[in-house]
Amino acid sequence: MITERLKIRKFTNNDLRDLYNLLSDEDVMEFIEAPFSWEKTANFLNSVALIDSPLIYAVEDFNQKFIGYVIFHEYDKDSFELGWILNKGDWGEGYANELTKAFIKISSKIGKNLIIECDPTQEISKRIAMKYDFEFLGEIDGCSVFKRKLINKI
Template structure:
């Protein structure tokens, strides 16, 4: 199922066939620098099962319009009035506008649900913070060791 898409990318429900690409992503130390220690294959299998194949999913596969796996998008309930959104991309797709496009697409979904959009990131992860600010998210403080940025829904 496609969650949302634009001319360059689509966000879709994950499937078991995503395991190899997901493992390559989550075992990459550069990708995981601000998240967690790199994942083992078993941890990746568990993540796919618990976050990607859950109902509803917490994460969605991100792929180019040609079907190339870019990484994944985070999109799920955060609290009763907000959805959390985010992205984890392969380094080959950093600094190419994909995170900005994913932010636009996911914030629009939250807005359709009448909810705020929230981005959490490690305080040292300045690239994600810059994306949040560029998309008019406001810094709200720190929770659980992460900086929290919110885009308020306005009726």
């Protein structure tokens, strides 16, 4: 899939170093979990990204620079989860907004709602959810949960 500035694709084994650089960064992982080791990153790649129905997809620019990844997988029978983890050097470029907009269109095409879960102190993700008309459902299992009901256009 291609957006205005990004290419979303399946991960390959060749993405391991870029994924490690992303997931081992303390600033990137601040609201998620402790930074990943090389071994944990390799296990994550194999168990989440390289499976037949991936839970995450690589995001790169048109020069094939790895930007991060987008989370897009079934959340429940009516919804898909959406999220993104981006390299610190790419923060502030509007990529999270661009990905959100693109996946709202995809979820509309497949007839599913979208869910965003984030740390309650992660203000940027919460702001993006509100900007795109996600409804705050509350704090569930330590996460702020937002839902955007199926709407045919944004």
